[in-house]
Amino acid sequence: MSNAFARASKRWLAGACVCAALLLSSSWAFAENVTLLYTGETHSMLYPCSCPIEPDGGIARRATLIKSLRQASANVVLVDSGGFFAGGLMDEYTQSTELDTARTRIAVNAMDLMKYDAVALGDEEFNFGTKFLEDTLSSHTIPVVSSNSGCPNTSRFVIKSFPGVKVGIIAATPLSACPKAAGVTISDPKAAIARAITDVKAAGADFVVLLSHLGEADDLEMLKVIEGIDVVVSGGGRAGQESSLMVGKTLLVRPSWQGRRLGKVVLNIKDGVGSVSQVEEIRLSDKISGDKEMLALGPQCFSDSNCRKGPRKGNCQNPGTKNALCVFPQDIKVPVFVIAPKDCPTCQIDPAIESYKKMFPGLDVTRVAYPGDQARQMIDDFKLGTLPAYIFGKSIEQDPGFAESKQMFTPVRDSYVLKPQFGGVAFFLGREPIKNRIDVFLSLNDPNISTLLNMLEEFDPQIHFLAVHKDGQLAAMKGTAELEEMRRGVCVKKYYPAYFWNYLSCRGRDIESSWWQDCVGGLDPAVIKTCAQGQEGLDLLERNIALNEELQILSGPTYVVNNQNIFSSQQPPSKEEFRKIFTSK
Numbered sequence: 001m002s003n004a005f006a007r008a009s010k011r012w013l014a015g016a017c018v019c020a021a022l023l024l025s026s027s028w029a030f031a032e033n034v035t036l037l038y039t040g041e042t043h044s045m046l047y048p049c050s051c052p053i054e055p056d057g058g059i060a061r062r063a064t065l066i067k068s069l070r071q072a073s074a075n076v077v078l079v080d081s082g083g084f085f086a087g088g089l090m091d092e093y094t095q096s097t098e099l100d101t102a103r104t105r106i107a108v109n110a111m112d113l114m115k116y117d118a119v120a121l122g123d124e125e126f127n128f129g130t131k132f133l134e135d136t137l138s139s140h141t142i143p144v145v146s147s148n149s150g151c152p153n154t155s156r157f158v159i160k161s162f163p164g165v166k167v168g169i170i171a172a173t174p175l176s177a178c179p180k181a182a183g184v185t186i187s188d189p190k191a192a193i194a195r196a197i198t199d200v201k202a203a204g205a206d207f208v209v210l211l212s213h214l215g216e217a218d219d220l221e222m223l224k225v226i227e228g229i230d231v232v233v234s235g236g237g238r239a240g241q242e243s244s245l246m247v248g249k250t251l252l253v254r255p256s257w258q259g260r261r262l263g264k265v266v267l268n269i270k271d272g273v274g275s276v277s278q279v280e281e282i283r284l285s286d287k288i289s290g291d292k293e294m295l296a297l298g299p300q301c302f303s304d305s306n307c308r309k310g311p312r313k314g315n316c317q318n319p320g321t322k323n324a325l326c327v328f329p330q331d332i333k334v335p336v337f338v339i340a341p342k343d344c345p346t347c348q349i350d351p352a353i354e355s356y357k358k359m360f361p362g363l364d365v366t367r368v369a370y371p372g373d374q375a376r377q378m379i380d381d382f383k384l385g386t387l388p389a390y391i392f393g394k395s396i397e398q399d400p401g402f403a404e405s406k407q408m409f410t411p412v413r414d415s416y417v418l419k420p421q422f423g424g425v426a427f428f429l430g431r432e433p434i435k436n437r438i439d440v441f442l443s444l445n446d447p448n449i450s451t452l453l454n455m456l457e458e459f460d461p462q463i464h465f466l467a468v469h470k471d472g473q474l475a476a477m478k479g480t481a482e483l484e485e486m487r488r489g490v491c492v493k494k495y496y497p498a499y500f501w502n503y504l505s506c507r508g509r510d511i512e513s514s515w516w517q518d519c520v521g522g523l524d525p526a527v528i529k530t531c532a533q534g535q536e537g538l539d540l541l542e543r544n545i546a547l548n549e550e551l552q553i554l555s556g557p558t559y560v561v562n563n564q565n566i567f568s569s570q571q572p573p574s575k576e577e578f579r580k581i582f583t584s585k
Helices: 059-072 097-113 129-138 175-180 189-202 216-225 349-359 373-382 394-398 402-408 449-459 480-495 497-509 525-533 535-544 546-551 575-584
Strands: 033-039 076-080 118-120 157-162 165-172 207-212 231-234 244-247 250-253 261-270 273-283 315-317 325-327 334-341 363-370 389-393 409-412 415-418 438-442 462-465 468-470 473-475 558-561 565-568
Touching: 033 059, 033 165, 059 076, 059 097, 059 261, 076 165, 076 207, 097 129, 118 165, 118 207, 157 189, 165 189, 165 261, 189 207, 189 216, 207 216, 216 231, 216 250, 231 261, 250 261, 250 273, 334 349, 334 373, 334 394, 349 363, 363 373, 373 389, 389 394, 394 402, 394 415, 402 409, 438 449, 449 497, 449 575, 462 480, 462 535, 468 546, 473 535, 480 497, 480 525, 480 535, 525 535, 535 546, 558 575
Parallel strands: 033 076, 076 118, 165 207, 207 231, 231 250, 334 363, 438 462
Antiparallel strands: 033 261, 157 165, 244 250, 261 273, 315 325, 334 389, 389 415, 409 415, 438 558, 468 473, 558 565
């Protein structure tokens, strides 16, 4: 990272501003690296969002995740780039001043309990005037930072110290806050940032983090003339879908809207040189349980939008009060028959049922084992081609969750059959079993290909490359180069079958290299080249991928065992795991 001090080329307009803040309390820990956790633009969003897809967020889940990350590493810095007050044009859940201020107090209390190390003042923090801002923050220990406001007790910067590493945090408040803060002075952000960088580095900071609420466009302009910032947490509106981008030597990160995700940056120093080793956003999904202390902070709901269980919507009674209650309509009883092989370690039925119960709480599950008379009769009646199969009763139409999930089902007779792409496929019906046959569908461009091939070799599988027909032509994920590699592979298999596995393993170790001839050993590369470049190579590849198209396999690694059982994996299984699955079929 840059060690140059900031220099500004020109000044912005200056004003005046009053606000309240409290001092930073630093903690000490042995530091090999430092984890920067960040939020921004949360707008006092207390609950998970009411989104139909990824209903993430909420202060309770955020607190749980932060606790978990602090347990994993003592060297954590938690910051917010501003916009954590409710109300105003940016708050889509704004209601009334009374409810918005109540929601704000709860959000600030939650941030205090989460032990934020620094928060920036944005213009939203002045939504209810400077007195409300001062009264709300004065009873908490949140360190409020603004490098360009003249507020008493407001820190121009803070230092978070660990043995061997110091993180300096500065912040910028936008001039747009001035109309909402009568009698308050806010100075030129650029000039103030430049001075703060100089001062924080003089105080020994190894990394400089800017919490900016200026807006990304202004942040990018500022970075053209100011050096010495390692990370900008850019609030004031997210300009792109990506969570981060590099601007010269500065990492700019975009906080997740309404706190739906928690941002994470890992900073480290090695041999006196600072760097960023990891950047990610972590979903605050329903897989994260809510912290009990946070759940107890506020009422159950402020509006109907806070009353949601999966696709089910409820009504908020007595919103924003201690007696607030989400009331949901009575669950509709929905029978579902699950047909699956008696022994199916890859069917994943239990997790699937749990997810469907979130959609349809009144689900009544009956399992039907295959083979068996009832299973065979239902397979014939519903013309099933794969297992497991999920057959829902007609009463599903009455469930509130059905309207949003209708596309997942096919109506058959008086029932609804879940489409295989949503229920998963583990067993093909109507295919003759071929004992000890293994078909593997893969790409040599898979980052784990070497590990995968090493695991598979002893099982002697049939290899199928992942190519598809598109607009009458063959296509592959990596384009022409990958198709050419596939054609060379099938030609090696035809002319030198005993060497085929060696060739694949060699290419898998360095698939980006164009020197494929280095992997043919003592073979004649001219034979392979002639085959691959001609119609013969194309015909061989067409035959190689015929089973892909028959079974509609589009991604991998995917495995078909004994010509009937199918499963996929994100990471290559170990030999022991694969052997267990293989021998159980």
